[in-house]
Amino acid sequence: EAEVAQSPRYKITEKSQAVAFWCDPISGHATLYWYRQILGQGPELLVQFQDESVVDDSQLPKDRFSAERLKGVDSTLKIQPAELGDSAMYLCASSLDGDQPQHFGDGTRLSIL
């Protein structure tokens, strides 16, 4: 089965630096999700796209986080400037549409020093 691709797998950076994550969903999947998973907790939705449009970014800290999916395919999540509390696993998921099950990538583990 096709997978959701994420890169990098691991990222270590210093606070106040910029960091970016990339996600390539399963081909044909219109809905794309970015989640943050703090160690020992469940994923929390940051932003949800339907094609190239944002449908939910209510939990995205917009002062430092941004996300885009310009052509409705792959997506980038950026943090600038990074803070110590941003250390977490960032997961991308996709689905055919919002009513279908999600498929997750393996995530990017971010460590802020």
Next chain:
Amino acid sequence: GNSVTQMEGPVTLSEEAFLTINCTYTATGYPSLFWYVQYPGEGLQLLLKATKADDKGSNKGFEATYRKETTSFHLEKGSVQVSDSAVYFCALRVTYKYIFGTGTRLKVLA
């Protein structure tokens, strides 16, 4: 608001033991319910789902029944294996938004 509550782990069992992981939810409207499994260093994988009351989801020997009267979706397996060791997440979806529980770590000993 919408929320999911799971039993705290870790749950430690011997191989071939019976497994129950409790999950209850609070939701407005009519949620769909899911169990996901996460192995170390990986993303979440859908284990099973149920979309309406009294539906039973099942996969790989795991089962869960959508109980509207008790707002529960408990995960069960009759005989666990060492390979079932992972973190299990209960989740609900309502109006296209997913809410996840905090996860329950399962450790199965040979």
